[in-house]
Amino acid sequence: MTDAAPRRRGRPSRTEAEQGPAARDRILAAARAEFSERGYDKTSVRGIAKAAGVDPALVHHYFGSKDEVFAAAIEISFEPALIVPAVVGEGPEGVGERLARFFFGIWENPATRAPMLAVIRSAVTHEAAAKVLRTFVLRRLLERVAVDLDVPEPKFRAELAASHMIGIAFVRYVVKVEPLASVDKEEIIAMVAPTLQRYLTEA
Amino acid sequence: MTDAAPRRRGRPSRTEAEQGPAARDRILAAARAEFSERGYDKTSVRGIAKAAGVDPALVHHYFGSKDEVFAAAIEISFEPALIVPAVVGEGPEGVGERLARFFFGIWENPATRAPMLAVIRSAVTHEAAAKVLRTFVLRRLLERVAVDLDVPEPKFRAELAASHMIGIAFVRYVVKVEPLASVDKEEIIAMVAPTLQRYLTEA
Numbered sequence: 544m545t546d547a548a549p550r551r552r553g554r555p556s557r558t559e560a561e562q563g564p565a566a567r568d569r570i571l572a573a574a575r576a577e578f579s580e581r582g583y584d585k586t587s588v589r590g591i592a593k594a595a596g597v598d599p600a601l602v603h604h605y606f607g608s609k610d611e612v613f614a615a616a617i618e619i620s621f622e623p624a625l626i627v628p629a630v631v632g633e634g635p636e637g638v639g640e641r642l643a644r645f646f647f648g649i650w651e652n653p654a655t656r657a658p659m660l661a662v663i664r665s666a667v668t669h670e671a672a673a674k675v676l677r678t679f680v681l682r683r684l685l686e687r688v689a690v691d692l693d694v695p696e697p698k699f700r701a702e703l704a705a706s707h708m709i710g711i712a713f714v715r716y717v718v719k720v721e722p723l724a725s726v727d728k729e730e731i732i733a734m735v736a737p738t739l740q741r742y743l744t745e746a
Numbered sequence: 747m748t749d750a751a752p753r754r755r756g757r758p759s760r761t762e763a764e765q766g767p768a769a770r771d772r773i774l775a776a777a778r779a780e781f782s783e784r785g786y787d788k789t790s791v792r793g794i795a796k797a798a799g800v801d802p803a804l805v806h807h808y809f810g811s812k813d814e815v816f817a818a819a820i821e822i823s824f825e826p827a828l829i830v831p832a833v834v835g836e837g838p839e840g841v842g843e844r845l846a847r848f849f850f851g852i853w854e855n856p857a858t859r860a861p862m863l864a865v866i867r868s869a870v871t872h873e874a875a876a877k878v879l880r881t882f883v884l885r886r887l888l889e890r891v892a893v894d895l896d897v898p899e900p901k902f903r904a905e906l907a908a909s910h911m912i913g914i915a916f917v918r919y920v921v922k923v924e925p926l927a928s929v930d931k932e933e934i935i936a937m938v939a940p941t942l943q944r945y946l947t948e949a
Binding site for chain 1: 785866867869870871876879880888899901902903905906908909910911912913914915916917918920921922923924925926929933934937938940941944945
């Protein structure tokens with residue numbers, strides 16, 4: 544066992560285990576890449592550890608099970624989405640358009656689109672992944688959005704808005720049905736913003 | 747080779763090959779069940795043939811490749827959806843609510859929900875399935891809906907409406923986020939119908 548070749552090695556060196564935050568970040572980055580590329584099913588703790596250049600035991604040490612690594616990895620993907628409350632918090636005027644623009648900002652950027660697609664793919668095919676999405680991410684996110692809404696049943700309203708955005712993502716980026724797949728995002732925003740505005744602000 | 751045991755046999759009898767429409771229907775029913783239960787990836791022509799009690803060659807004879815069996819199987823699933831043009835064709839007044847009710851009629855019925863979920867699952871995880879959905883089903887369906895709409899860019903409008911319905915299905919039936927997963931469908935229809943009405947009728 545030497546200190547060289549910190550990546551793609553079977554066992555961690557003491558040095559790696561000691562550099563906690565760096566190793567943890569490396570594991571998360573590897574997990575995000577593995578889940579994006581391979582999907583939930585084909586990703587393993589062992590594969591994540593290998594890609595991160597650490598021992599699988601270190602992955603378990605930091606995160607526990609595969610589900611928990613998945614939760615942590617997709618929380619990173621959703622971090623931009625956690626800014627949504629700020630979008631909503633600016634006040635009711637124009638919130639529909641701000642939310643639509645925010646959404647397309649994430650989806651039109653390939654770097655953030657890939658992990659979002661991975662999350663949708665995993666959630667659709669694996670109940671474990673769907674549960675993680677439901678429990679850790681959507682609930683927290685939508686609860687934070689709902690807090691700022693002055694409408695009856697704010698969580699229901701926030702979910703209706705989110706469901707429209709998710710459906711557009713499905714048709715535009717996953718199934719790629721024309722013309723929705725190619726139309727300029729401004730055209731979509733012009734149509735969708737009033738819908739979100741109504742859901743989020745009108746009693 | 748005997749005439750007994752028409753199901754779960756490796757090779758087809760002459761009788762089976764001759765009873766064309768019955769065998770074809772049985773293959774389609776088997777394909778629909780296999781794709782629903784196993785997903786696109788794990789379903790094989792061989793498995794479909796076995797479930798239908800025919801020789802795989804007969805599946806190829808009637809449908810060609812696995813993709814083509816998939817297309818035929820999901821076209822059956824979408825048959826109710828092909829009534830949508832009638833929903834739209836009744837005229838602009840109340841079309842948003844009629845479309846929302848039609849959609850929930852499909853999704854709230856477990857018999858029609860299962861194949862729809864299978865289609866979404868397959869399309870999300872396999873480009874081949876997404877292409878089939880895009881090419882054979884959504885394009886034909888949405889083109890037929892669009893024909894009856896008196897708005898600018900009718901196909902774009904039909905897709906926006908469809909995307910909202912698909913997104914609600916994703917959040918309510920796939921990820922099952924509360925409260926949207928449990929709320930009475932009438933509450934959703936009351937909120938969504940005006941959105942669909944606007945997309946499908948307002949210039």
